[in-house]
């Protein structure tokens with residue numbers, strides 16, 4: 797009995813160090829309207845993984861503005877994709893087929909060191925959004941210090 801208690805205690809102590817996995821659905825329709833990532837804003841920690849899961853067809857995910865030193869990513873159409881976020885900062889990404897419809901998303905890892913750089917680069921993305929342009933500011937506005 798004592799060993800079970802010790803094992804449980806060890807598990808509790810070590811759990812904050814374990815990386816979490818965050819699932820982001822790729823949807824034709826979600827709470828934010830049509831063609832969305834859900835949740836579109838994710839707060840993660842260094843070493844966590846983000847799994848993008850297509851729930852409908854014709855979606856993929858590509859990084860756009862990411863922290864310095866982070867590896868850019870691009871998934872294949874209609875395939876589940878897992879990214880390990882190993883650099884602190886803000887990651888802005890989008891779904892290439894639905895960029896016009898503002899199918900975009902934000903991941904924040906730790907402190908938003910590069911937020912200004914991301915916002916600057918986001919200005920280039922803004923001109924490509926035809927519908928739901930407000931999502932860009934709404935999602936970046938959820939980034940916290």
Ligand SMILES: [Cu+2]
Nearest residue numbers: 855891894899
């Ligand atoms: Cu899409």
